[in-house]
Amino acid sequence: MATTTVPLPLTPVPHSLPSQLKRIVLTGFMGAGKTTAGRRLAAALHWDFLDIDALLEERHGSTIADIFNTHGEDTFRRFESHAIAHALGHRNTVIALGGGAPEVLTNRLLLEQTPATAVVFLDAGFPALFDRCMLQPDAAVRPNLADPVAAEARFRARLPLYRRIARITVATEGKTPDETVITIQERLQNL
Ligand SMILES: Nc1ncnc2c1ncn2[C@@H]1O[C@H](COP(=O)(O)OP(=O)(O)O)[C@@H](O)[C@H]1O
Ligand SMILES: O=C(O)C1=C[C@@H](OP(=O)(O)O)[C@@H](O)[C@H](O)C1
Ligand SMILES: [Mg+2]
Numbered sequence: 001m002a003t004t005t006v007p008l009p010l011t012p013v014p015h016s017l018p019s020q021l022k023r024i025v026l027t028g029f030m031g032a033g034k035t036t037a038g039r040r041l042a043a044a045l046h047w048d049f050l051d052i053d054a055l056l057e058e059r060h061g062s063t064i065a066d067i068f069n070t071h072g073e074d075t076f077r078r079f080e081s082h083a084i085a086h087a088l089g090h091r092n093t094v095i096a097l098g099g100g101a102p103e104v105l106t107n108r109l110l111l112e113q114t115p116a117t118a119v120v121f122l123d124a125g126f127p128a129l130f131d132r133c134m135l136q137p138d139a140a141v142r143p144n145l146a147d148p149v150a151a152e153a154r155f156r157a158r159l160p161l162y163r164r165i166a167r168i169t170v171a172t173e174g175k176t177p178d179e180t181v182i183t184i185q186e187r188l189q190n191l
Contacts, residue, residue, distance in 0.1 A: 015185035017045070020116055022091040024188065027162050028122035029155050030099040030142050033172055034110045037122065038096035044181060048093040052101065053067035053140070055083045064098075065141035073143075081106050088114045093103050100144065100154075102161040118191060120184055121166035124173045126155045167191065 024041065026034040035051050040050035053064050056079055060067055067076050081099060084107050087095045101107045111119055124132075130152075133145055145151050163169065168187045172180050 015044075015182075015189055017185075018191050021086055021118055021188065021191070022116035023088065023093055023095060023114070023118070024097045024121045024151065025088075025097060025111060025117060025185075026104055026122055027097050027119055027125070027166060028124075028172075029123050029129050029158060029162070030145055030151075031132035031136075032122035032124060033087060033132075034096040034099075034122060036177045037172075037184065039182045040177060041184055042094040044185065045092075045094070048090060050087045050090060050093055051096040052083050052087060053082055053096075053098050055087065055110065056080060057140075059083070063140060065143055068089045068143040076079070077104050081110070082106070085110055088117065091116075099158070102158060102165050108161070108165055118168065118188060120187070121126055121162045121167045121169045122180065123162070123169050124171070126152050127171050166190070 024047075026032075026038045028034055035053070038051065039049050040179050042120060056067065056076075057063055060072070060079065064076070067079065072080075077100070080101060081104055084095075084097065087093070088110060103118060111117065130145070130148060133139060133142060168184070168191070170180060170187060175183065
């Protein structure tokens, strides 16, 4: 008896990314959700996830706070730039930057000049960001959040930089991390 081959249905892919896209970089202030949403986005896409702070902690065998204490912020920024350059060499990878990365011109140029890379700014107001950080039970110590007045000044100074480097801005206030991830995917689809 003749048999017919019925093609198996494809598993539905809820969000397909533009095929040329090889990296998604999340930027935004401390508490924006870069680490949390980045990890979940990578899992949803079956991509790798690289968190620049985690890379630095692994490479230097110490916490971010210890790197700040031992070497100072300028040296931390140099280490951070090296880690970003390394991470941008990876494909099919979601990269979570630290909140201060766009302050450094080298980092902005690296992001701008790396092809097939979409930078996504996770946006929220300072009070919400500060509260999120305070509510994170096991969060690493963030040295640049120790003085709330100075932190808010940094937030204001950085806002135009986040906006300048990003292809997409996602408003995160009032969203859950999973809703943020879905919105990022929807926005990337329409790039
Ligand atoms: N819409 C949202 N998107 C992402 N994270 C959110 C959102 N709302 C609240 N959060 C919470 O805010 C915190 C963000 O922390 P984290 O991911 O470490 O931020 P970042 O890496 O940007 O400093 C987490 O505790 C997360 O659960
Ligand atoms: O904004 C900043 O200056 C910093 C943000 C932190 O990362 P997150 O934005 O992931 O908290 C971390 O890189 C370091 O504490 C400095
Ligand atoms: Mg983070």
